Amino acid sequence: AQSVTQPDIHITVSEGASLELRCNYSYGATPYLFWYVQSPGQGLQLLLKYFSGDTLVQGIKGFEAEFKRSQSSFNLRKPSVHWSDAAEYFCAVGGSYNTDKLIFGTGTRLQVFP
């Protein structure tokens, strides 16, 4: 069955520190992988996506993610966190055909201290 696991429910970092949010997936075929960010009461904003090709993907707001097939992982990273990055982060997996639904992980809440 398709699933996404985000092991960290809540992460707290200091502003300026580096960040890595973990995501592991289970999918029968080659997955399409996504990271979304959601501020409280707001919609979902796409940070980055991986379909194929280079396994290191650059996104918006200085985020990047690396697809590791051997580890079934798609971890999100940022070298220096800003206070405005505080939000909920969702990893999602979709099918190989673009009409397939997205399956989301349970999310990681990021808190940033000054």
Place this chain on the structure above:
Amino acid sequence: AAGVIQSPRHLIKEKRETATLKCYPIPRHDTVYWYQQGPGQDPQFLISFYEKMQSDKGSIPDRFSAQQFSDYHSELNMSSLELGDSALYFCASSSRLTSNEQFFGPGTRLTVL
């Protein structure tokens, strides 16, 4: 650039009432998805439509129904509302011809009292 439009943005209903949520996809997008996000939960897929036909179905209660119209907008109809239906309902759209990316609307927050 045009985005996905959802209306209303907020909706308050009583138990056992009905609610209709509307979604207007990005122009020339042919696929619409509906997701439900309960408080503190991740978004859960409800149903999707491609070219006005249902293409996939998730954990959508029988009390809910949806359709996509000739102008590609979609409506989610919810009857006999329960307290547990209180959630943020997202619509997303995509195009089979361009990319595999779903573009999300701002959501409709439904509160059932």
